[in-house]
Amino acid sequence: MFDDSIDEKLNQLVPAAEKYHLEVGYLRLTDAAPFVVAQELGMFDQVGLNVELRQEISWANIRDKLVSGALDAAQMLAPLPAMITLGASGLRAPILTGLVLSNHGNAITLSQDVWQEASQIITQGECASVLEALHLYARQKPHLLTFATVHAFSSHTLLLRRWLSAGGIDPDRDIKLLVVPPSQMVDSLQTGVIDGYCVGEPWNTIGVKSGMGVVVALGSEIWPGAPEKVLGVSASWHQQHPQAHLRLRLALLRACQWLADSRHTAEAARILSLSCYLDMPVDNLLPSLTGELIMPGGDVDASVPDFHLFFGNNLNCPDFTATVQMIEACAELLGRPIDVSMVRSLAAQSCRADLYKQTTAVLSALQEDVTL
Amino acid sequence: MVESNESQAALRVMLIDDDPKRARWVQNSLREFGFDTCSIVAEPARMLKEISEHAPDVIIIDMESPGRDLLESLSVLAAHQPTPVVMFSEEEDPDYISRAVAAGVSTYLVGGIEPAKVRPIIEVALAQFRNFQGLRQALDDTRSELSARRTIDQAKLRVMQALNIDEQQAYEHMRKEAMNAGVRLATLARQIMETSTN
Numbered sequence: 001m002f003d004d005s006i007d008e009k010l011n012q013l014v015p016a017a018e019k020y021h022l023e024v025g026y027l028r029l030t031d032a033a034p035f036v037v038a039q040e041l042g043m044f045d046q047v048g049l050n051v052e053l054r055q056e057i058s059w060a061n062i063r064d065k066l067v068s069g070a071l072d073a074a075q076m077l078a079p080l081p082a083m084i085t086l087g088a089s090g091l092r093a094p095i096l097t098g099l100v101l102s103n104h105g106n107a108i109t110l111s112q113d114v115w116q117e118a119s120q121i122i123t124q125g126e127c128a129s130v131l132e133a134l135h136l137y138a139r140q141k142p143h144l145l146t147f148a149t150v151h152a153f154s155s156h157t158l159l160l161r162r163w164l165s166a167g168g169i170d171p172d173r174d175i176k177l178l179v180v181p182p183s184q185m186v187d188s189l190q191t192g193v194i195d196g197y198c199v200g201e202p203w204n205t206i207g208v209k210s211g212m213g214v215v216v217a218l219g220s221e222i223w224p225g226a227p228e229k230v231l232g233v234s235a236s237w238h239q240q241h242p243q244a245h246l247r248l249r250l251a252l253l254r255a256c257q258w259l260a261d262s263r264h265t266a267e268a269a270r271i272l273s274l275s276c277y278l279d280m281p282v283d284n285l286l287p288s289l290t291g292e293l294i295m296p297g298g299d300v301d302a303s304v305p306d307f308h309l310f311f312g313n314n315l316n317c318p319d320f321t322a323t324v325q326m327i328e329a330c331a332e333l334l335g336r337p338i339d340v341s342m343v344r345s346l347a348a349q350s351c352r353a354d355l356y357k358q359t360t361a362v363l364s365a366l367q368e369d370v371t372l
Numbered sequence: 373m374v375e376s377n378e379s380q381a382a383l384r385v386m387l388i389d390d391d392p393k394r395a396r397w398v399q400n401s402l403r404e405f406g407f408d409t410c411s412i413v414a415e416p417a418r419m420l421k422e423i424s425e426h427a428p429d430v431i432i433i434d435m436e437s438p439g440r441d442l443l444e445s446l447s448v449l450a451a452h453q454p455t456p457v458v459m460f461s462e463e464e465d466p467d468y469i470s471r472a473v474a475a476g477v478s479t480y481l482v483g484g485i486e487p488a489k490v491r492p493i494i495e496v497a498l499a500q501f502r503n504f505q506g507l508r509q510a511l512d513d514t515r516s517e518l519s520a521r522r523t524i525d526q527a528k529l530r531v532m533q534a535l536n537i538d539e540q541q542a543y544e545h546m547r548k549e550a551m552n553a554g555v556r557l558a559t560l561a562r563q564i565m566e567t568s569t570n
Contacts, residue, residue, distance in 0.1 A: 060440040060458070060478070068473040089444045090458035090480075091469075152445040179445035181416055181438035188417075334448060 017244035025074035030201035038255035047247040076232035079326040081350035083153040094235035098355025103309040106219030107204040110196040115214040131167035148180040148197040160198035201288040260311035318351040386428035431480040456480035477501040520558035527561035
């Protein structure tokens with residue numbers, strides 16, 4: 001935690017915030033942890049901000065509220081700042097990020113039925129991995145397997161497509177992809193509307209605990225180091241509030257740092273579970289935060305300490321190369337290539353490593369002992 | 373403001389709203405202006421089926437519906453199908469997004485229909501969502517006003533009994549206390565009720 005003299009030191013380093021009261025949006029997800037922790041542990045207060053957290057129901061709402069100014073800043077899926085800047089789903093608006101809040105945090109869950117079929121194929125010795133078995137099963141099945149994610153331009157869609165492609169399954173032809181609201185994911189699995197999904201937590205854990213789903217692959221294995229959630233603001237908001245933005249990033253980076261300490265995991269899960277935040281049992285949140293995801297018979301049975309990553313190895317720095325990769329993967333999904341210079345320009349506009357460096361420079365000056 | 377003519381009347385409007393009261397209210401208003409609603413969807417789970425069945429030209433959706441990301445994904449994932457595209461007319465109406473967010477409603481145009489054509493429908497929907505919000509707020513205000521008055525009466529009774537004074541004196545006593553503490557009378561009344569029940 002910051003010491004008492006922080007206010008004075010901070011105010012010497014960073015000019016006053018242009019705006020003191022900020023409304024910040026997040027979705028009901030385990031990796032909203034940095035926002036919730038910063039609020040509950042007073043990290044926003046410590047940087048001189050009065051933050052009101054707003055739980056939103058969709059990424060579309062987050063986008064519209066950032067653009068209209070109803071929200072000052074928000075949690076966002078990593079591909080979104082670039083894709084909204086491009087205007088890929090209609091509304092075009094320059095959105096940028098100066099802070100990555102987490103890496104990984106996703107998994108692929110199959111329905112019990114499909115999992116049973118795939119296991120049987122493995123038992124019969126026809127193949128060794130779930131993915132190969134799924135490939136064989138998909139070929140035998142008269143209709144296409146249906147998978148769901150929560151947003152078209154999400155890390156989840158990109159991970160799912162990457163995973164399937166690696167197993168020789170063409171994500172454009174061999175399966176059907178749907179978007180389903182997170183709250184309906186497990187139901188859709190149960191009713192057979194979908195055969196599997198790739199989502200963030202707690203929706204894999206909930207699927208497994210309800211007995212409806214089996215986790216078969218982890219985001220951390222499919223795309224190691226993939227940025228997951230970022231802090232998004234509109235470019236015009238950033239221009240008008242550079243100091244408030246900097247202070248906000250400082251508080252959230254501190255929260256990420258706090259979350260990376262495994263001694264804090266239980267407390268983080270407890271705070272997240274509160275009725276004013278995720279409002280669900282701690283048991284839904286702990287497995288992924290501790291990296292002990294329930295994987296009955298999946299490919300991985302050891303614990304996964306990097307299931308969620310919030311801090312370390314410079315992961316909080318918006319990465320140009322990863323952003324370019326995400327934009328290219330989204331273009332593939334759209335079925336139309338985006339000009340190389342356009343991709344680079346989109347990445348440069350939306351992914352602001354310079355803002356991250358500004359944040360760490362202040363943080364290092366404040367806490368000399370910290371290594372970033 | 374709105375001229376109803378053949379081309380507008382023929383537009384197919386779908387309403388996605390899980391609040392049946394508001395949906396009816398918006399539907400009625402649209403009808404008054406000559407626009408018929410082809411379908412009202414309460415559950416996002418039924419959204420896809422309804423869209424393919426009714427083939428709407430314009431979709432009006434409650435912003436708090438969990439189905440918005442699904443709706444927007446159709447323009448990306450559902451090839452060869454009419455795809456809803458979020459209404460965003462920066463050129464004609466730079467405040468549109470702010471007005472939509474404030475009213476809590478979002479509009480999607482399907483199958484490349486011209487924004488100008490659906491403009492009147494959107495204006496009605498925006499106005500009615502906003503009015504409904506206003507109505508609800510007024511109702512909430514009335515409710516909290518009533519409950520505040522009830523609490524003040526109860527607290528007055530407590531003070532009358534505790535200090536053995538009459539109603540007028542109890543009221544004066546509370547008013548002074550509230551003024552000294554710099555709180556509203558209703559707040560003080562609630563505090564009295566909370567402390568005296570413990």
